[in-house]
Amino acid sequence: MISKLFTALTVSFFALFSSLVSASSIDETINSVFSSATGWFVSLIFSPLPGTSFPWIVLWLVVGASVFTLYFGFIQFRAIGHSISLVKGDYSNPNDAGEVSHFQALATALSGTVGLGNIAGVAVAVSIGGPGATFWMILAGLLGMASKFAECTLGVKYRNQFDDGRVSGGPMYYISKGFIERGLPAGFGKFLAALFAVFCIFGALGGGNMFQANQAHAQLSGVIGDYPGWITGIIFAVVVFAVIVGGIKSIANVTEKVVPFMGVLYVGTALVIILMNADKIGWAFGQIFEGAFTGLGVAGGMVGALIQGFKRAAFSNEAGVGSAAIAHSAVRTNEPITEGLVSLLEPFIDTVVICTMTALVIIITQQLVVDPTTGLYMLNESGTIQTADGSSGVALTSAAFASAFSWFPYILVVAVVLFAFSTMLSWSYYGLKAWTYLFGESKGAELTFKIIFCIFVFIGATISLGPVIDFSDAAIFAMAVVNIIGLYFLMPVVKKELNSYMTRLRAGEFKKFK
């Protein structure tokens, strides 16, 4: 299967570039080649359960998050206060200053997850699944906190620390090492780890790259006028190349500093719009709850809303996907469980807070067209809800914000570009770690991956939304398939760590420094 995936991609590359020479429309050619090359993979991941329209992968994520929630005794609710204390540095020994703090690991992981999933992904969810998708998205965010807790604890516990002080961690390391430590079949662990690494590379190229480039282009062309996607693609690819290959750190540094500011600005503006429409807040929540259980006319009804909510939440907060474990593994701590406790805040901030803000703004500003006679949402030919100006994806979010502040699309375009860029940088690292796990830590291997990554930036900006979203989703969810299997086998390790830590915490063994 792995070789089939690689072969398909290699073939698509060559087909793509040979077609470019003679193509009358670059965009259309790339789109067509890409769709045919990845269609089988997308179908495999999203095939429905027999006799239903429910994709098995969504059930996989829901069951996984629910199992972890129950197994760890609702850790996301009972330990959230302690998580905040850890992030604030209450338990951080000042003598350890200079190492990566819990706050930094969380902020870095968030910069990889907070992005277009929160802006474009939510718009996609509510335009297909209706307002009810928001309810399921929030539920998925809350349950996903337990998945994130488990994977990030393992990420720190089983990371590789090289002699020169560098750190590499993530599912490929904890699955392979954890299986050996627990006496499970080492060969099976290695196979799963390698499979995860393969899917992580696809995820990095799909959701972490093409989706970002694609939606950044959509937003740019929406604001400054329509123009070919390959222009955005080339510019983005050159800038990404300059940072990840050329090592121009100043670009990355500026992005890392501006992104949190843009995040605060985005949430702040959303809050203002919600408060400006305070009289509709009750109605909006009514739509969310009613839509969650009836669908309010969306395709697939309640199940349609649920599927979209869970899909977009998983794509946005990446809980259970395993990517955050790579980011969090850099923190220096003697207690891996503390990083798990910190990481569970990530889905909360990303999904429960930011995604909900986006959804509320879209609903409250009435971008989704309701049939006045039935009170149900009106669908267009493709089965999605009709929107006020016919927009979808990031353009729908932009229209919602513009209905309150006409200038906001200009801010949003900067935010989208920066979010996209920051997410790409994070995923280039995740993909690189998976690549070096498979092909070894060498300069040549690293350069090969980085160049492939830049090529996919170009492709992502060029092709239309449908194939990109489908492939992005499929690649990210494929990571979750392997990672959650690994987590099921290794969750007793996390529980043992958790019980030990909590016992010592209650006994006052950990000094509070603030």
Next chain:
Amino acid sequence: MSVTFIVGVDGSDASNRALAFAKRQASLVGEECKLMLVCVVEWSPYKFQTTEENAIRHKQKQEESDSAQKRVIDPLLEALKNDGINAEGRVIHGKAATILNNIAVENNAEQIFVARSTEQGLSARVFGSVTANLVMGSNVPVTVVS
């Protein structure tokens, strides 16, 4: 009874003047006086970093500490030893004002000596507004050397 003086150093001329003044005071106190040189590498746990920076942070910290030890602390300790002054030195990451005060409290130090300001870079960070913060927040007397 031993007496400990804390001296903030960063290798700059200004911090060397602060050390020279502290040395004179130590000589006046006599053999029971010990100078503790502290070189602070400014670091905030709330600074935003990229994933790649996080992955190599431990290595970077070690390099920063080693560099400060070799460039700042070791030469000064050598000179003090030759002058017969009892001294030790440390390189610590964090906020300079907080670190200097904490070390002073931990070691029951009598005084902290710092320079008023230095010309550029790290020095400016350590002895710029940091000096004002230290003077206002310190639990022990602070001598600011011009």
